[in-house]
Amino acid sequence: MTVTARVPASTANLGPGFDTLGMALGLYDEITVTTTESGLTVRVEGQGAEDVPWGPSHLVVRAIERGLEAAGVWAGGLDVVCRNVIPHSRGLGSSASAAVGGLAAANGLVARLDPSLTLSDAQLVQLSSEFEGHPDNASASVLGGAVVSWSEDPADEVSPRRYGAVRLTVHPSIRVVVLVPEERSATAHTRGLLPERVPHADAAFNVSRGALAVVALTSRPDLLLTATEDRLHQGQRASALPVTTRWVSALRERGIAAVVSGAGPTVLALTTEPFPADLRTAAEAEGLRVLDLDVADGVRVS
Numbered sequence: 001m002t003v004t005a006r007v008p009a010s011t012a013n014l015g016p017g018f019d020t021l022g023m024a025l026g027l028y029d030e031i032t033v034t035t036t037e038s039g040l041t042v043r044v045e046g047q048g049a050e051d052v053p054w055g056p057s058h059l060v061v062r063a064i065e066r067g068l069e070a071a072g073v074w075a076g077g078l079d080v081v082c083r084n085v086i087p088h089s090r091g092l093g094s095s096a097s098a099a100v101g102g103l104a105a106a107n108g109l110v111a112r113l114d115p116s117l118t119l120s121d122a123q124l125v126q127l128s129s130e131f132e133g134h135p136d137n138a139s140a141s142v143l144g145g146a147v148v149s150w151s152e153d154p155a156d157e158v159s160p161r162r163y164g165a166v167r168l169t170v171h172p173s174i175r176v177v178v179l180v181p182e183e184r185s186a187t188a189h190t191r192g193l194l195p196e197r198v199p200h201a202d203a204a205f206n207v208s209r210g211a212l213a214v215v216a217l218t219s220r221p222d223l224l225l226t227a228t229e230d231r232l233h234q235g236q237r238a239s240a241l242p243v244t245t246r247w248v249s250a251l252r253e254r255g256i257a258a259v260v261s262g263a264g265p266t267v268l269a270l271t272t273e274p275f276p277a278d279l280r281t282a283a284e285a286e287g288l289r290v291l292d293l294d295v296a297d298g299v300r301v302s
């Protein structure tokens with residue numbers, strides 16, 4: 001049996017929605033899994049091929065195994081081929097896409113073996129968020145569109161944290177542009193820069209902007225600039241992301257709703273107009289890749 005999962009990248013936070021809002025983006029990794037008699041073979045092409053392990057500790061392999069285990073299915077052996085397009089450690093959710101892609105591929109195998117065991121989207125959101133830790137990225141790659149995600153504290157010490165998400169339909173006039181630097185930034189590192197506590201006024205500020213972001217994304221794109229303001233994470237991470245911070249400010253000064261994509265360093269710009277040619281030229285001259293992307297649907301398996 002062979003299945004292929006095509007999984008989109010994602011952008012998390014969208015400014016104020018720290019660990020909550022996300023959006024699936026039209027850059028895709030493809031994972032092809034074939035069941036074999038025994039053993040494991042892994043081949044990786046494209047982004048990260050030289051960096052990730054080609055064996056049982058590979059994120060995609062671990063996610064496939066987790067998906068099979070969750071469905072109660074066992075495979076004698078696996079051949080896994082990853083064709084990666086999503087850049088790693090740039091704030092485009094590559095690790096969440098790897099988790100979602102592996103789980104979805106496993107689910108494709110399960111569906112062929114016994115359709116009654118197939119995992120639902122809600123289970124995929126739960127498993128991928130548990131697995132990777134960022135429900136804003138993971139649920140966007142599962143469900144597509146923009147998402148509001150949440151988590152609930154476990155009832156006891158042995159139960160897992162519970163995750164949920166709903167999909168929002170993004171207003172058709174919203175265009176997405178990302179500015180992707182060459183330099184990497186590990187999410188774990190920039191999360192470490194965040195303070196334990198935040199002032200109440202800043203929390204209230206982000207509550208208003210986060211709620212407004214849902215309105216702006218779905219029906220009032222004219223509110224995007226205000227709706228993408230944030231006081232909870234971007235300023236706190238700025239020292240680790242000087243180029244990103246400069247570009248976010250420069251775009252916002254031109255009236256473009258720009259934010260740090262996930263934990264950075266990519267810049268996400270949401271516009272209703274074509275991205276200004278002078279800014280594109282200037283960003284490219286600094287070595288940033290400027291990509292116009294579609295808002296994507298969720299992971300698909302064939």
Ligand SMILES: Nc1ncnc2c1ncn2[C@@H]1O[C@H](COP(=O)(O)OP(=O)(O)O)[C@@H](O)[C@H]1O
Nearest residue numbers: 052059088089090091092093094095098186187
């Ligand atoms: N497709 C993949 N296959 C295997 N490992 C991956 C894949 N994508 C990401 N990873 C792992 O996740 C790390 C990046 O995760 P992270 O720092 O959260 O950044 P990102 O914003 O890209 O998710 C990579 O260095 C790599 O170890």
Ligand SMILES: N[C@@H](CCOP(=O)(O)O)C(=O)O
Nearest residue numbers: 012019091092093187262263
């Ligand atoms: N909400 C998380 C999102 C991390 O996204 P990534 O694409 O940078 O891994 C955070 O801001 O830490």
